[in-house]
Amino acid sequence: MSSQTTVTQNTTSGKSGDKVFKGLAYGAGIMILVALAAVTLFLLVRAMPLLTGSQKANEDTIVSFTGGQAHNFLQYVGPLVFGTILISALALLLAFPISVGIALFISHYAPRKLSTALSYVVDLLAAIPSVIYGLWGGIVLVPHITGFWKWVAQYLGWIPLFKGPAADPSRTVGTVSVVLAVMILPIITSVARDIFLQAPRLQQEAALAMGATKWEMIKLAVLPFGRSGLISASMLGLGRALGETMAVLMILSPGMSYSVKLLQASQNQSIAANIAAQFPEANDLGVSTLIATGLVLFLITFLVNFIARKITEKARA
Amino acid sequence: MGQRIDVNHLNVYYGKFLAVEDVNMAIEPNKVTAFIGPSGCGKSTVLRTLDRMHEIIPGAYVKGEVLLEGQNLYAQDIDPVSVRRDIGMVFQRPNPFPTMSIRDNVLAGVRLNNRRLKQSDADDLVEWALRGANLWEEVKDRLGNPGIGLSGGQQQRLCIARAVAVHPQVLLMDEPCSALDPISTLAVEDLINELKKDYTIVIVTHNMQQAARVSDYTAFFNLRAVGEPGHLVEMNDTTTIFSNPVEKDTERYISGRFG
Amino acid sequence: MSDSHPTIDFDKFKPTRSYIAARKRKDWTMRVFIIAAFVIALIPLVSVLWTTISSGVARLNLNFLSYNMSGVVGGNATPSGGYGGIVHAIIGTLLVTLGSMIISIPLGLMCAVYLVEYSHNGGLARAIGLLVDVMSGIPSIVAGLFAYALFNTLVGPGTVNGFVGSVALSLLMIPTVVKTSEEMLKIVPNDLREAAYALGVTKQRTITKIVLRTALPGIVSGVILAIARVIGETAPLLIAAGFISTTNLNLFSGRMTTLPVYVYQEYSQGLATCSATALQATPPCLPQIRMERAWAAALVLIIIVLLLNLIGRLVAKLFAVKTEN
Numbered sequence: 001m002s003s004q005t006t007v008t009q010n011t012t013s014g015k016s017g018d019k020v021f022k023g024l025a026y027g028a029g030i031m032i033l034v035a036l037a038a039v040t041l042f043l044l045v046r047a048m049p050l051l052t053g054s055q056k057a058n059e060d061t062i063v064s065f066t067g068g069q070a071h072n073f074l075q076y077v078g079p080l081v082f083g084t085i086l087i088s089a090l091a092l093l094l095a096f097p098i099s100v101g102i103a104l105f106i107s108h109y110a111p112r113k114l115s116t117a118l119s120y121v122v123d124l125l126a127a128i129p130s131v132i133y134g135l136w137g138g139i140v141l142v143p144h145i146t147g148f149w150k151w152v153a154q155y156l157g158w159i160p161l162f163k164g165p166a167a168d169p170s171r172t173v174g175t176v177s178v179v180l181a182v183m184i185l186p187i188i189t190s191v192a193r194d195i196f197l198q199a200p201r202l203q204q205e206a207a208l209a210m211g212a213t214k215w216e217m218i219k220l221a222v223l224p225f226g227r228s229g230l231i232s233a234s235m236l237g238l239g240r241a242l243g244e245t246m247a248v249l250m251i252l253s254p255g256m257s258y259s260v261k262l263l264q265a266s267q268n269q270s271i272a273a274n275i276a277a278q279f280p281e282a283n284d285l286g287v288s289t290l291i292a293t294g295l296v297l298f299l300i301t302f303l304v305n306f307i308a309r310k311i312t313e314k315a316r317a
Numbered sequence: 318m319g320q321r322i323d324v325n326h327l328n329v330y331y332g333k334f335l336a337v338e339d340v341n342m343a344i345e346p347n348k349v350t351a352f353i354g355p356s357g358c359g360k361s362t363v364l365r366t367l368d369r370m371h372e373i374i375p376g377a378y379v380k381g382e383v384l385l386e387g388q389n390l391y392a393q394d395i396d397p398v399s400v401r402r403d404i405g406m407v408f409q410r411p412n413p414f415p416t417m418s419i420r421d422n423v424l425a426g427v428r429l430n431n432r433r434l435k436q437s438d439a440d441d442l443v444e445w446a447l448r449g450a451n452l453w454e455e456v457k458d459r460l461g462n463p464g465i466g467l468s469g470g471q472q473q474r475l476c477i478a479r480a481v482a483v484h485p486q487v488l489l490m491d492e493p494c495s496a497l498d499p500i501s502t503l504a505v506e507d508l509i510n511e512l513k514k515d516y517t518i519v520i521v522t523h524n525m526q527q528a529a530r531v532s533d534y535t536a537f538f539n540l541r542a543v544g545e546p547g548h549l550v551e552m553n554d555t556t557t558i559f560s561n562p563v564e565k566d567t568e569r570y571i572s573g574r575f576g
Numbered sequence: 577m578s579d580s581h582p583t584i585d586f587d588k589f590k591p592t593r594s595y596i597a598a599r600k601r602k603d604w605t606m607r608v609f610i611i612a613a614f615v616i617a618l619i620p621l622v623s624v625l626w627t628t629i630s631s632g633v634a635r636l637n638l639n640f641l642s643y644n645m646s647g648v649v650g651g652n653a654t655p656s657g658g659y660g661g662i663v664h665a666i667i668g669t670l671l672v673t674l675g676s677m678i679i680s681i682p683l684g685l686m687c688a689v690y691l692v693e694y695s696h697n698g699g700l701a702r703a704i705g706l707l708v709d710v711m712s713g714i715p716s717i718v719a720g721l722f723a724y725a726l727f728n729t730l731v732g733p734g735t736v737n738g739f740v741g742s743v744a745l746s747l748l749m750i751p752t753v754v755k756t757s758e759e760m761l762k763i764v765p766n767d768l769r770e771a772a773y774a775l776g777v778t779k780q781r782t783i784t785k786i787v788l789r790t791a792l793p794g795i796v797s798g799v800i801l802a803i804a805r806v807i808g809e810t811a812p813l814l815i816a817a818g819f820i821s822t823t824n825l826n827l828f829s830g831r832m833t834t835l836p837v838y839v840y841q842e843y844s845q846g847l848a849t850c851s852a853t854a855l856q857a858t859p860p861c862l863p864q865i866r867m868e869r870a871w872a873a874a875l876v877l878i879i880i881v882l883l884l885n886l887i888g889r890l891v892a893k894l895f896a897v898k899t900e901n
Binding site (some may be wrong): 015017018020021022024025026027028029031032033035037039040041042043046097098099100101102105109123124125127128129130131132134135136138139141159167178182185186190213214215216218220235239242243245246250252272275276278279284287290291294295297299301302304305 | 599601602603606607609610612614616617620621623624627628683684685686687689690691693695700701703704705706709711712713715716717718719721722724725726728729730733747750754778779780781783784799804805807808809810811814815836838839843844845860867870874877878879880881885887894
């Protein structure tokens with residue numbers, strides 16, 4: 001008798017435990033949805049005064065942020081968007097070929113023991129906090145790279161991008177891009193390496209057996225296989241560069257123009273660094289303005305990630 | 318025309334491990350030579366040393382010589398890339414390049430050697446190679462389709478077309494039918510018979526009936542025990558090997574008593 | 577059959593000697609480029625590690641680790657004989673990170689359980705999967721802005737404390753936790769679940785006692801790596817948790833300094849001014865002191881992050897339950 005009751009009790013408690021647990025799991029899933037909705041919602045609510053509030057007050061805020069260079073939100077956010085994309089695109093341009101090179105070195109050129117060790121180092125480097133890259137960029141790289149930029153400005157100054165005189169210290173877009181490139185290097189490398197290691201051996205052997213050189217083999221049987229993966233890897237790196245705050249904040253001497261003079265100071269600024277720089281001194285309306293620029297940044301990174309996702313989905317189909 | 322290959326005192330190592338010991342053989346031109354033997358006896362390894370494909374495995378190297386018409390493939394100044402240009406290879410599993418069309422697959426090797434191909438030359442070559450591989454009639458209307466859309470047997474014949482398109486002197490085949498169904502196997506075997514008038518063919522096979530059907534000469538490889546190096550037991554013309562072998566081990570293997 | 581063969585002049589396709597040489601050159605060029613890429617990349621990365629270590633050890637001592645920044649004036653020494661320290665930042669980092677762990681680990685883990693064990697790949701699951709992807713792409717400063725906006729609206733204007741920082745970090749941590757846990761749960765073989773159901777074990781017990789138990793090493797490792805990632809976050813905490821020179825033990829009230837924010841603050845204040853007499857005093861006034869403190873704090877931060885990474889990877893390797901292979 002008694003044993004039977006225990007069994008029934010156990011089952012009921014097991015059943016209600018089952019329900020509670022399922023509820024918790026379900027709730028957690030819903031919470032994720034709510035959290036993301038909340039992010040968008042609260043940012044929108046907090047950015048609202050920009051639309052609904054007094055336009056005069058808004059203009060005053062933006063004028064005080066920019067020292068009179070911009071008078072409305074579009075004039076304000078435009079150069080920031082331009083600067084953000086310019087800096088990140090340059091960083092990607094620098095990092096991509098080198099990352100692919102390192103990934104190929106690890107997957108196809110280095111002896112096996114060395115490549116295992118290198119893979120490990122690359123993963124660790126991806127974990128170094130951005131503030132440390134910023135510190136290194138500001139204190140070590142800026143003085144060391146100035147001479148190089150001066151040389152570039154002297155000999156390649158006829159290209160508008162490299163128009164001199166090169167700033168000294170070189171707290172410029174050029175230098176920041178180099179630091180961001182170093183930061184996204186491990187990220188792109190580790191994805192690219194994984195893809196290259198998965199490239200089918202059969203086709204690689206086929207290429208070699210036809211009398212292809214190693215590089216021709218890579219072009220025939222490795223790179224085509226990894227194309228979509230490489231694109232999404234670079235989008236991942238781009239996403240990281242777009243949202244990077246500290247390295248830009250700690251190195252760049254900011255400006256608010258649509259300039260592409262990479263070697264001159266006070267030309268551009270990124271959205272993220274601008275938020276961090278202006279936030280401490282911003283009043284209520286200023287915070288709203290900054291949050292609105294944050295929303296724009298969110299939108300840009302969302303688009304980049306969305307495109308990356310579409311590309312990988314297409315490749316899979 | 319096919320060329321002859323002489324293998325003299327060939328030892329193959331993977332790092333410190335001696336995988337194949339002291340192989341000596343002569344491979345006749347315009348004949349089919351089959352390598353048979355139990356798994357792990359080193360027959361595929363020896364095949365790969367004939368065009369230096371074993372070198373893509375880290376730590377693998379050989380001692381001894383492989384002479385192609387008297388020229389040592391392992392001489393100091395010989396580039397493995399040029400060796401592989403003269404000696405074609407077909408693999409166990411069909412491996413057309415997945416991103417390329419049938420036509421581009423056939424031309425892949427030629428394009429490496431010659432950057433600017435005239436359209437008409439290329440068309441002729443594609444037809445010639447696909448006809449040579451008995452595939453032309455089946456694919457002539459869809460040369461632009463991807464090569465991986467074909468059936469397994471067709472893919473393997475496409476790979477053979479790709480290999481003959483560069484007009485090698487020797488064709489090495491590493492169990493070319495092991496991933497194919499019986500009908501495709503038969504098609505490839507017929508093809509081997511036709512190809513031997515133009516090429517020297519060496520084929521590794523697990524299937525003794527196949528060796529008996531397609532080859533003129535047969536080499537039997539064996540290993541004394543697991544962990545011991547493989548070695549060449551005997552080589553003779555195929556009828557002798559299958560009817561009247563010299564070595565006891567060969568007879569036991571042929572009659573299916575081990576392996 | 578052979579009559580219909582086109583006749584081919586194979587000499588036409590033979591590579592010329594110069595073309596073979598060109599191909600070889602190209603092969604070598606690419607080899608050199610690939611090795612060069614590796615060497616070029618190594619220079620800055622080695623330089624980052626080396627300068628952090630060599631500049632960091634100068635100021636890294638017991639005094640630095642046991643005092644906060646209260647009473648530190650310019651480049652002058654404090655009565656304790658040191659030049660200020662990071663104990664408040666270490667405590668802040670621990671508390672803020674702990675806060676974000678308490679929020680994101682249960683939430684992320686349960687969400688993964690839902691996705692793998694309950695959702696049957698329905699519409700909600702796909703929506704969650706998509707949003708987790710979107711979340712993992714949120715720029716960290718936007719996460720900081722969100723936490724700030726949230727507490728400003730719900731609690732009151734100007735709410736900046738450690739917990740706001742924790743919320744910001746959770747937003748960055750949750751996607752990683754969900755994704756790694758999901759992957760780990762997925763590789764638990766179905767046989768285990770079926771065996772448990774066959775024995776009459778309830779679903780909840782099967783999941784907690786068998787599935788989660790099997791996936792635990794992988795999940796722990798993933799969570800540790802997620803912690804290592806957020807522990808170095810600066811920008812969101814700059815906005816959400818602020819900066820203060822004294823030790824604050826209350827996560828829910830008052831500003832709270834964390835290590836990365838400390839590094840940034842020291843760096844951004846630049847050189848300290850020292851009077852001529854102060855320069856001669858013992859211990860002397862050090863104009864460079866803020867950079868030295870920034871490097872020392874950076875070194876502590878790097879050690880923490882790399883240790884967490886090592887531990888995470890070791891956990892995954894040592895305790896992995898062999899399911900495949």
